[in-house]
Amino acid sequence: MKTAWKLATIVGVLVINSPADAGFKSGGQVSHSADFTQWQGGAGAVRNSLDAVQYIGCTASWTAATGPSVLCTARDAAGNLFMCQTKNSSVLAQIVASASSDSYYMITASGPNAGSCVSIVIINSSQYEPKK
Numbered sequence: 001m002k003t004a005w006k007l008a009t010i011v012g013v014l015v016i017n018s019p020a021d022a023g024f025k026s027g028g029q030v031s032h033s034a035d036f037t038q039w040q041g042g043a044g045a046v047r048n049s050l051d052a053v054q055y056i057g058c059t060a061s062w063t064a065a066t067g068p069s070v071l072c073t074a075r076d077a078a079g080n081l082f083m084c085q086t087k088n089s090s091v092l093a094q095i096v097a098s099a100s101s102d103s104y105y106m107i108t109a110s111g112p113n114a115g116s117c118v119s120i121v122i123i124n125s126s127q128y129e130p131k132k
Contacts, residue, residue, distance in 0.1 A: 030054045030076040036112035039074045039082045044102040048132050051077050056105050058120060060093035068093040072107045072117055084109035084117035092120055100124055 029049055030041035041056040058072040070092045074082040084107065086092050099105070099122045108119035 030056050030074050032074075032076060032080065032082065036080065036082065037110075038106070038108045039072075039076075040104070040106040041074065042102075042104045043099075044132075047101070049077070053077055053079060056107075058096040058099065058105065058107070058117075058122075060096040062093070070096050070117060070120065072096075072105070072109075072120060074105075074107065080113075082107075082109070082113050084115055086117040092117065095120055095122055098122055098124065 028042060028045050030039065030046055032039045039056065041054070043057060046054045046056055054075055054077050056074040058070055060068065060070050062068050066087050068090045069085065069087045070089060071085045072083065102124070104123040104125070106119070106121040106123075107117060110116040110118050
């Protein structure tokens with residue numbers, strides 16, 4: 001019986017002292033395809049990075065002259081810049097409006113580092129690192 005209590009005590013101490021890192025984790029720093037047309041990164045992870053270089057995000061706006069417009073920008077740790085824009089797309093503007101400061105972005109442009117945004121995927125999920 002004493003052995004069972006000792007074992008239970010040891011297991012209890014190990015459980016109490018275990019880190020609370022449960023759950024699947026994904027995401028990370030800004031990265032891009034070799035041809036610079038596809039960029040991705042987690043806003044929270046980028047905000048928490050040790051460098052002051054990286055960023056990624058999209059902005060939705062509207063003017064009477066152009067209607068809805070989406071502008072996505074990113075910069076990786078090496079300083080490579082990316083930008084794409086799409087005008088007259090209320091659907092993309094609604095997608096961008098769903099983003100938070102912890103969202104994960106996957107953005108594809110029609111050309112390297114500039115051009116039209118042809119795909120914007122914004123993921124809001126617990127698997128991505130929140131900003132601290």
